[in-house]
Amino acid sequence: MSSDDAHSSSSEHDSTDQNPNPSTSIDQSLDAIEGQLTSISLNHRNSPLPEPPIPPPHHGIGDTLPSDAHSQVEEVGAVEKSGSDVEVENSVSRGEGVLWRNSSDVEGEVEGQGSPSSSGYAGGKGTSSSSGVSGSGIEEISGDEVDQGEGGIRSGSFGGSVDSEWVPGKRHVNEDDASVSWRKRKKHFFVLSHSGKPIYSRYGDEHRLAGFSATLQAIISFVENGGDRVKLVRAGKHQVVFLVKGPIYLVCISCTEEPHESLNEQLELLYGQMILILTKSINRCFEKNPKFDMTPLLGGTDAVFSSLIHSYSWNPATFLHAYSCLPLAYPTRQAAGAILQDVAESGVLFAILMCKHKVISLVGAQKASLHPDDMLLLANFVMSSESFRTSESFSPICLPRYNPMAFLYAYVYYLDADTYLMLLTANPDAFYRLKDWRIRIEMVLLKSNVLNEAQRSMLDGGMHVEDLPVDPSPRSGSLSSHLGQPRPPPDSADRCKALLGGPCGLWHFIYRSIYLDQYVSSEFSSPINTPKQQKRLYRAYQKLYTSMHDRELGPHKTQFRRDNNYVLLCWVTQDFELYAAFDPLADKALAIKTCNRVCQWVKDVENEVFLLGASPFSW
Amino acid sequence: MATSARNNLNAKLVLLGDMGAGKSSLVLRFVKGQFLDFQESTIGAAFFSQTLAVSDATVKFEIWDTAGQERYHSLAPMYYRGAAAAIIVYDIASIDSFARAKTWVQELQKQGNPNLVMALAGNKADLEEKRKVTADEARLYAEENGLFFMETSAKTAANVNEIFYEIAKRLPRAQPSQNPAGMVLVDRPAVGSQASACCSRYHFFSYYHSDLNFLILFAK
Ligand SMILES: Nc1nc2c(ncn2[C@@H]2O[C@H](COP(=O)(O)OP(=O)(O)OP(=O)(O)O)[C@@H](O)[C@H]2O)c(=O)[nH]1
Ligand SMILES: [Mg+2]
Numbered sequence: 061m062s063s064d065d066a067h068s069s070s071s072e073h074d075s076t077d078q079n080p081n082p083s084t085s086i087d088q089s090l091d092a093i094e095g096q097l098t099s100i101s102l103n104h105r106n107s108p109l110p111e112p113p114i115p116p117p118h119h120g121i122g123d124t125l126p127s128d129a130h131s132q133v134e135e136v137g138a139v140e141k142s143g144s145d146v147e148v149e150n151s152v153s154r155g156e157g158v159l160w161r162n163s164s165d166v167e168g169e170v171e172g173q174g175s176p177s178s179s180g181y182a183g184g185k186g187t188s189s190s191s192g193v194s195g196s197g198i199e200e201i202s203g204d205e206v207d208q209g210e211g212g213i214r215s216g217s218f219g220g221s222v223d224s225e226w227v228p229g230k231r232h233v234n235e236d237d238a239s240v241s242w243r244k245r246k247k248h249f250f251v252l253s254h255s256g257k258p259i260y261s262r263y264g265d266e267h268r269l270a271g272f273s274a275t276l277q278a279i280i281s282f283v284e285n286g287g288d289r290v291k292l293v294r295a296g297k298h299q300v301v302f303l304v305k306g307p308i309y310l311v312c313i314s315c316t317e318e319p320h321e322s323l324n325e326q327l328e329l330l331y332g333q334m335i336l337i338l339t340k341s342i343n344r345c346f347e348k349n350p351k352f353d354m355t356p357l358l359g360g361t362d363a364v365f366s367s368l369i370h371s372y373s374w375n376p377a378t379f380l381h382a383y384s385c386l387p388l389a390y391p392t393r394q395a396a397g398a399i400l401q402d403v404a405e406s407g408v409l410f411a412i413l414m415c416k417h418k419v420i421s422l423v424g425a426q427k428a429s430l431h432p433d434d435m436l437l438l439a440n441f442v443m444s445s446e447s448f449r450t451s452e453s454f455s456p457i458c459l460p461r462y463n464p465m466a467f468l469y470a471y472v473y474y475l476d477a478d479t480y481l482m483l484l485t486a487n488p489d490a491f492y493r494l495k496d497w498r499i500r501i502e503m504v505l506l507k508s509n510v511l512n513e514a515q516r517s518m519l520d521g522g523m524h525v526e527d528l529p530v531d532p533s534p535r536s537g538s539l540s541s542h543l544g545q546p547r548p549p550p551d552s553a554d555r556c557k558a559l560l561g562g563p564c565g566l567w568h569f570i571y572r573s574i575y576l577d578q579y580v581s582s583e584f585s586s587p588i589n590t591p592k593q594q595k596r597l598y599r600a601y602q603k604l605y606t607s608m609h610d611r612e613l614g615p616h617k618t619q620f621r622r623d624n625n626y627v628l629l630c631w632v633t634q635d636f637e638l639y640a641a642f643d644p645l646a647d648k649a650l651a652i653k654t655c656n657r658v659c660q661w662v663k664d665v666e667n668e669v670f671l672l673g674a675s676p677f678s679w
Numbered sequence: 680m681a682t683s684a685r686n687n688l689n690a691k692l693v694l695l696g697d698m699g700a701g702k703s704s705l706v707l708r709f710v711k712g713q714f715l716d717f718q719e720s721t722i723g724a725a726f727f728s729q730t731l732a733v734s735d736a737t738v739k740f741e742i743w744d745t746a747g748q749e750r751y752h753s754l755a756p757m758y759y760r761g762a763a764a765a766i767i768v769y770d771i772a773s774i775d776s777f778a779r780a781k782t783w784v785q786e787l788q789k790q791g792n793p794n795l796v797m798a799l800a801g802n803k804a805d806l807e808e809k810r811k812v813t814a815d816e817a818r819l820y821a822e823e824n825g826l827f828f829m830e831t832s833a834k835t836a837a838n839v840n841e842i843f844y845e846i847a848k849r850l851p852r853a854q855p856s857q858n859p860a861g862m863v864l865v866d867r868p869a870v871g872s873q874a875s876a877c878c879s880r881y882h883f884f885s886y887y888h889s890d891l892n893f894l895i896l897f898a899k
Contacts, residue, residue, distance in 0.1 A: 338750060357750040359698060360720030446719035447746075450707065455723020455746075456754055470723075488757050491726070 248313040249330060249369055252277055253346060259308065259354045260334075262369055267355070276311050280304065292320045303327040307346035308334070308354075318599060319606040322379055326372050329433065333368050335460040336437045337361060339467055367444035368437070373595055375417065375436070379602050380637075382572050382579040383432045386418035387522040388513055390667040395508035396421040397671075403483065403497050409468060410484040413505075414439055415514045419671060420479070431461035432577050438470075442480060448472045452498070454491045457484075473498050475505065479514055521583040522669060525562030525569070528654070529661055561585055563657075564650040565643030567626070568597060571662045572637040573670060580662060580669040588641070596625065601639050604630050608637070620648065629655055636662075686736035690850055691743070692843075693759040695783040696768035697776035698747030701802035704833030705768060706744045709843055714834050721746040724758045731847050738847040740764075747779075759787065764796040764846045769817075771801045771830065772809035777817065784824055796849045797826040798842055804830040805837070 251260040256277030258270055279293075280302055293300040301323040303310040310327040334342075338357055345352045372378050385393075400411040400423040409428055413420040417439055424430055438457065442448050456467040471483040471494035481501060483494045505511050561567040567588055572579035588597055608619065608630055619630040627642040629651055638659060642651045666672065694702040703721050707713045710729045727742040743758040745751065759765060765787055769780040780799065787795060799821045801812060814830055821828035827845060831838040 359748045359750070360722075360746075363719075445722045447703075447722045447725065450703070451725045451727050451744075453723055453725045456751075488754075495726070 246314065247316050247369075248311075249327075249365075250276060250311040250313075251330065251334065252309050252311070253350075253352065253354060254281070254307045254309060255350045255352075257351065257353055257355075260330075260358065260365060262366065277309065280309055291324070299323065301327060303331065305331050306340075306343050307350075308342075316599075319603055321606045321609075322602050325379060326369075329368060329372075329378060329437065330365065332433060332460040333364060333437050333440065334358070335464050336434075336441055336458050337364070339458040340460075340464040363444045363446075364441050368440050371436075371440060374598060376570055376579065376581060376598065376601065377417070377432065377436050379605050380570070380572050380579050381432050382577050383435050384418050384579050384581065385669060385671050386415045386420050386514055387517050387520075387580075387665075387669050388420065388510075392508065392510055392513045393421055393668075393671065396505060396510045397423060397673075399501050399504040403501065406493075406497070407487070407490070408483050408485050408494065408497070410482070411501075412438075412482040412484070413479070413501075414482070415479045415518060416443065420510065420514055421671060428462070430459070434459040434461045438482065442470075442472055442482065448480070449474050452495065454494070456488075459484075471495070471498065475502060476511055476515070478518060479511055523580060523582045523661070523665070524585060525566045525582045526585060528562045528566060528657055529664075530563060561587065561643065562654075564654040565627070565646035566651075566654050566658070567641045567643060569638065569640040569655075569658050570601060571658065572639075573666075574635055574637065576670055576672070578670050597641055600626060600628060600641070604628055604639055605637075608632055620651075627651055631655060686852065688736055688738045688850060688852075689741060690738050690763040690847070691741045691761060692764040692766065692846065693743045693745060693762045694766045694768060695745055695755065695759065695780075695787075696747055696766075696800075697770070697773070697779040698749075700747060700768040700770045700773075700776045700780075701831075701833050702747065702766075702768045703744050705766070705800065705802060705831060705839055705842075706742055708833045708836055708839045710742070712836075714836075720748060723751060723754070729843075731843055733844060733847045736847070736850075736852065738850060740843065740847075755786070756790075759790070762792075762795065763850055764798070766798045766800050766842065766846070767826070768800045768802050769812065770803050771812050771814075771817075772803055772806050774811050777801075777812045781820065784826065788824070794851055796846050797824075798846055799826045799828045800838075800842055801828070801830040803832060803834070805832040805835050 245263050247262070249260070249262040250258070250272075252258050254277065256270075256274040258267065258272075291302055293302075297315045297317075299312075299314050299320055301312045301314070301320050303324060308331065310331055312323045312327055314323055342354065342357070345354070377383055396413055400413060400421050403411045404423040404425045408425065410422065410424050410430055412422040412430075412435070414422075419435070422430065422435075438459065441457065447453065452471065452473045455470050455472065457470045458464065458467050462468075466486070468484045468486055469488050469490065471485070471491065472480060474480045481498060483497060485494065562582075562585075568582050568584065570579055570581040584594055588594055604619065604621075617632055619628070621628050622644060624644060626644055627646045627648070629638070629640045629642065631638045636659070638655055640651070640655050640658060642654075662669065694706060696702050698720060701718075703725070704714060704718050706725075706727055707715070707718070710727045721744060724743050724745045727744065728739060729742065730737060730739045732738075743762070745755060745758050767780045767783045767787075769776040784797065784799070787797065799817060801814065801817050803809075814828075817830075818828045820826075827849070829838045829842045829845070831842055833839060
């Protein structure tokens with residue numbers, strides 16, 4: 061057990077590390093890539109001039125996609141698993157990813173054994189003195205935290221209950237790889253075809269980045285031809301992460317210091333979003349014509365992608381692979397669920413009622429289950445497309461985890477400014493039936509006051525750390541008075557009164573139920589109340605999550621780490637994962653006890669913060 | 680308004696045309712009286728309804744505002760199948776959109792519904808200084824292909840109500856006294872489920888009466 065002293069080595073690393081890869085061809089590739097990247101990031105003028113924009117040919121999806129979803133053929137083997145991927149790391153900054161688990165800049169306590177108790181931490185193991193923070197800890201990640209491109213995250217909870225002024229849509233369209241501003245962006249996302257044609261760029265106009273795309277393509281195929289697949293390149297403070305999906309290449313170039321595993325998952329989601337819009341049948345267009353230009357097929361979707369990428373900096377669902385529910389009294393959610401269940405029994409595949417990013421209720425037909433990532437992508441698609449707000453819509457969409465080859469049809473209707481209903485069907489002729497269903501659903505929701513309750517819940521927010529019950533004894537019955545109503549008076553007898561936030565210095569937590577595929581996070585409160593702090597906490601959780609799910613080291617059970625900003629506690633059991641952030645001066649034993657209480661609290665209110673009893677989402 | 684019950688028509692109307700031609704803007708002007716300078720691109724298709732009274736009937740339009748984005752082209756039949764009327768929209772400031780309009784006309788003609796009322800709308804007529812397509816050229820094309828033509832502006836509202844009104848007037852009227860056998864009670868049709876409706880004997884109105892839940896087959 062380590063002491064509670066916060067060791068704070070700087071985040072510089074040995075630059076003497078050898079490239080761990082024994083293959084000489086990889087070493088050569090690495091040199092080449094490093095050279096390429098240097099030229100990308102520094103000598104931008106080297107890249108060839110962009111080709112003039114190609115007039116969009118009329119490759120309708122119709123060429124390849126029958127509008128009848130049922131007639132589509134499963135495509136086999138387009139996506140390889142990444143088991144044999146080779147990591148190519150630049151020796152200069154190698155080890156950054158390792159730092160998190162091995163270095164001493166944090167107080168690391170990583171246990172392979174979980175606590176057997178099902179109700180919380182087994183108690184205050186270890187010493188409990190807190191000796192503060194030494195001077196040279198992780199610096200403020202200045203500048204990195206809030207860059208103009210990514211904007212601030214929302215206030216309120218991670219669930220995005222309060223909108224910030226962030227507006228989706230492409231920024232900086234006039235930039236290209238010759239612009240200084242473009243090269244200074246902290247996090248780029250690119251999608252290109254295997255022939256090097258740009259498909260999407262987060263910043264700048266795709267067509268103006270043709271030269272840059274060609275360079276990326278050259279890097280990827282250079283290494284691929286050697287039999288290896290590039291997954292990660294480090295160049296200075298940049299990480300370049302590649303994801304190859306058949307004929308589509310996705311690339312993230314980032315200096316945000318996020319773990320590369322996270323960046324990789326972000327690329328996966330980006331690809332999923334593309335599949336949601338086009339289905340994987342798009343691959344056939346490339347089979348017919350390797351130089352196929354995909355950009356026209358993504359016309360008008362900038363806002364969809366930019367808001368997805370934005371969510372990588374505020375929405376925990378993007379790394380937790382779980383969804384969150386709008387807190388509601390149990391009977392209220394039941395009422396919504398009952399009517400949706402009726403719909404699902406009448407031929408609708410999925411009936412989903414959501415309030416912004418949060419689920420009110422959702423029902424799947426018979427065996428159909430909805431993957432949380434599909435939900436995230438679907439909700440993002442609907443919310444970022446203003447068009448859905450104008451009236452009722454009936455649109456083809458594809459759920460990549462459900463069936464990446466086929467379109468479903470989504471009836472989408474906004475019941476009020478925040479609450480929307482999505483009815484998914486495989487039947488392209490179902491519109492009028494779904495419209496009728498919607499009218500019935502709307503009547504039921506109005507009668508049972510669900511919409512008003514949802515609005516109230518949006519205003520009140522969910523769990524506030526200040527409300528953490530001080531008495532750990534089991535609470536009974538409905539706590540609806542607790543979630544949405546005046547708080548109980550603070551217990552002045554509590555020996556661990558907080559300076560800020562909740563008891564014992566608890567600032568925030570996320571609880572993820574593994575069985576339910578759902579999570580609940582507490583609302584932000586002081587001192588996590590600026591977008592910058594929220595984003596920093598978000599990134600800390602993201603890192604913690606990654607380190608807890610490290611493939612090589614195997615899953616960890618608990619972690620306790622202290623740095624300048626927080627004490628972070630993580631606890632993973634078979635049933636749940638708890639991530640909690642405390643005051644950096646928080647007492648360790650008390651923090652552990654507090655985590656126990658948080659778990660108990662969540663269990664006490666699970667009726668309200670989770671969607672229970674729906675068809676199991678087993679994945 | 681001397682509308683007898685038998686002249687309450689439900690008419691499915693579809694808007695087709697290049698992206699950005701102004702289909703959504705026309706519909707929003709017609710249905711809500713609004714115009715937005717930054718109208719978002721439509722996803723899939725949006726459904727609206729609006730009722731219009733013409734001299735001899737009340738027409739309830741069920742409007743499908745389709746997406747002009749290329750990826751949705753192959754899905755257009757899902758929306759135009761069974762339509763009684765279509766407005767094909769182009770932007771007078773874009774040659775391409777006019778060319779695209781012509782291909783939509785061809786596609787609809789191939790569907791073989793001779794009674795489809797087709798209108799050609801040269802939209803953004805307020806952008807006279809950017810005009811690329813002359814009214815004469817478009818009118819000539821429309822006449823040759825059996826469409827009626829109007830230049831519209833969703834922005835100024837010029838000719839917007841008029842084009843829908845003109846369609847309402849041109850819709851074939853139910854004449855149950857002449858052909859009572861043509862009236863058939865069926866289940867409410869789903870979108871486009873009556874694809875085979877182009878038989879010569881019946882003019883197949885895909886209208887259904889939303890209150891009464893029946894579909895009317897009219898003799899030609
Ligand atoms: N000046 C002017 N602008 C118009 C007019 N009609 C539409 N616009 C503008 O043209 C742009 C595109 O209009 P939309 O109505 O979205 O076009 P659309 O045909 O629905 O496009 P898709 O949904 O992508 O197929 C919007 O920014 C409108 O404000 C018009 O009559 N005059
Ligand atoms: Mg539109």
